[in-house]
Amino acid sequence: EVQLVETGGGLIQPGGSLRLSCAASGFTVSSNSMSWFRQAPGKGLECVSVLYSGDDTYYTDSVKGRITISRDNSKNTLNLQMNSLRPEDTAVYYCARGLAAPGMMVFPFDHWGQGTLVTVSS
């Protein structure tokens, strides 16, 4: 059974850093395209970053230079290093698996974790 479990969220002051992790089971992270999405309180969904199976990456404009997506193959996890956090980064962060064959760049997301809340506030 495919399962994704996010950890690492919490309350952080503006300008601070957090590292989110997404532990995967039932499949191999390195063989799949993976993404981080976020949802601000009462708002819609936004794609923050994507790590494609071929190692290409995508970042939405508002996080470029502040956020880095990576995978740890030994732990079968997807990570998101977030620096210089801003109040507008406050959201529930979800990791998700792309429903994609290797090399595909267009795909939906078929499995999602339950999310971890990041609150940026002084």
Add this chain to the structure above:
Amino acid sequence: EMVMTQSPATLSVSPGERATLSCRASQSVSINLAWYQQKPGQAPRLLIYDASTRATGIPARFSGTGSGTEFTLTISSLQSEDFAVYYCQQYNIWPPRFTFGQGTKLEIK
């Protein structure tokens, strides 16, 4: 920049009736369009992808149509568990990538 627009924002329907939700893309996304269901406090759940393909385990009462810029999600006979927020998402290579609509809240009439 790609913009996805869903209508209506809120839809009130009685159990057993049909619900029709719309999604419009500002530029063509071909059939690279998915629909997700989200209940309060839960993660999104993939319902439909490639505009009309049901995801694994999704009941046949959910169907999707459309291509290019106009898409529709139809729920043929609403069950109590179907009342939720529905999002469309384009996954064509338009920036920003993997863009969602603002959602349609399906509520009990």
